[in-house]
Amino acid sequence: MTLHPVHMGLLNKRALIRQLQKAGVASRAGLARSLGMSQPTAGKIVDELLADKILEEVETSVAADGGGSAQLGRPGRQLQLNRSQPSFLGIQLGIQETQLVELPLGATDENVRQITFEVPYISQKPAAVWERELRAAAKKLRAKKFLCVLLSVPGLVDETAKRILFSPNIHWTEGLDLPAMVRRIWNVPVLLVQEERVLALGYHANHPEHEDFFLVDFGDGVGGAVIVGGKPLASPLPISGELGHTPVLGNRRKCGCGAVGCVETLVSTRGLLQSFFVAYPKKKNDWVTLIKHSVEKGVEPWLAQALDAAAVAIAGALNVLGLRRVVITGALMELAPSVLEHLAEAVKKGAMWARFGEVECVGAPRHRTAGLVAVGIDRLIAPETKHTKKS
Ligand SMILES: [Zn+2]
Structure with a gap:
């Protein structure tokens, strides 16, 4: 099977991001070597990802991959997933409480800044209250722009159709176009994801074995x-x-x-x-x-x-x-x-x-943090495409 160059590029991008998720930091040469890519191929992907602020360069005294790469170009310069600037906004809708988190791609633990608000059980129009509170919470965020919003919700979720079909503990969310409500505040793609799935992907990110x-x-x-x-x-x-x-x-x-x-x-x-x-x-x-x-x-x-x-x-x-x-x-x-x-x-x-x-x-x-980031990377930054699609 021959792969279309676009598809090939995505696969490589995905592999490179995965490798950095695992390794934490790595040099260009180290990345190329561990992925079995040529240095120019790896270098081209790295440059693209740096331009998109998905990766960032950090200065280190010793090369993390043993120092052998220090002679190959940029001594002491290592790459990591962007930790300084949030790429995604995570919104986690709970029974009463909603949490907002600014998520850099390199976020690895739960120590991210959170903003929370509540929608009381007794609200007459809970959806309207939620949207209003969300808008107020948005003003408290440090970052104003995000690549996308990751909206985690409980219940039965049709992630493709972006609809909550059934929510035993938050019935008011059923059938609502929550992503549209979110887009009215941040005009970026909104990915709807089931909350336990987020936790499972987060566990996997921390335990890839x-x-x-x-x-x-x-x-x-x-x-x-x-x-x-x-x-x-x-x-x-x-x-x-x-x-x-x-x-x-x-x-x-x-x-x-x-x-x-x-x-x-x-x-x-x-x-x-x-x-x-x-x-x-x-x-x-x-x-x-x-x-x-x-x-x-x-x-x-x-x-x-x-x-x-x-x-x-x-x-x-x-x-x-x-x-x-x-x-x-x-x-x-x-x-x-x-x-x-x-x-x-x-x-x-x-x-x-x-x-x-x-x-x-x-x-x-x-x-949860690692899970949300994993969803964003998998679905937006380096999505997996079907092999069988026409070229
Ligand atoms: Zn039940």
């Missing part, structure tokens, strides 16, 4: 995302990873999705607090108290029941998808370490692979 896993995030809701071969699992319908809405037999709690008995009603922060209240009606019923309680008492029967229900759903997903690695993020990680241990053991009980092989269930922080 893990290419296949199921990430499950616990918070106001419970959701997941599947990464296979380093990419989000492609499914025929714009739904995947929706673990939280698996019914648990005997559970009569009503869920925001309209069903009864969803596992989310047991293991979301709200669900856990509800069970904590039933077990300890006289104790203060807030998350901080629950954290302390879990550290003192470990996994009590009421908590074990909720965790076991979640584990059954997770194990079922592993068996069906053919995965053996689970990554847990979010509120559960704030509770006593024995909580994750209990969940991991329960997952192994239900995962068929564990009968003869190894099943891993590990905890991790939410790498």
Whole structure:
């Protein structure tokens, strides 16, 4: 198969950015060598990326790739993804709170400046309130121009059609053209992305050695995302990873999705607090108290029941998808370490692979920043194109 030069260029660009994401800093010569490109080819891509402010040059005393490249042109000059100037604006829409973050391409941790605002539950016209608050928040940002806006939202998201189809915890967003509302403030492309997918891509960016896993995030809701071969699992319908809405037999709690008995009603922060209240009606019923309680008492029967229900759903997903690695993020990680241990053991009980092989269930922080940047790079800076398109 012959590749069109434009396609070839994109592939090289993508590979070079990937390499810098992994290496942090590298010299021109080092990049060319590690990617198996000729120096002129690598140099041309680097110049383009420097002009677009995607890369930046930094002075270092010793060349990071062993110093051998110092003779080849620019001694001590290294390249890195732009860390000084934000390229993307990340907007994360939560149940009540929306966060705005200015994202340089080289942002690697969660230490980015955030601006937040709330849309109260009781708002009469939540969409109008949201747009108004967003406009006010925009004025507080340091950067005024961005290459694009990455809008992370919960629920069932048709990322291609840029529509939220269904949102169990934020129904007002359903069917709305949120990207159009954002474009009225920043007239740049807006990419809509599902929030658990962001977390999964963020985990992958921080752990490129893990290419296949199921990430499950616990918070106001419970959701997941599947990464296979380093990419989000492609499914025929714009739904995947929706673990939280698996019914648990005997559970009569009503869920925001309209069903009864969803596992989310047991293991979301709200669900856990509800069970904590039933077990300890006289104790203060807030998350901080629950954290302390879990550290003192470990996994009590009421908590074990909720965790076991979640584990059954997770194990079922592993068996069906053919995965053996689970990554847990979010509120559960704030509770006593024995909580994750209990969940991991329960997952192994239900995962068929564990009968003869190894099943891993590990905890991790939410790498939201890295995830948003990864989405922006993959979809805007160096998008992957289909090989079969005509030249
Ligand atoms: Zn539900």
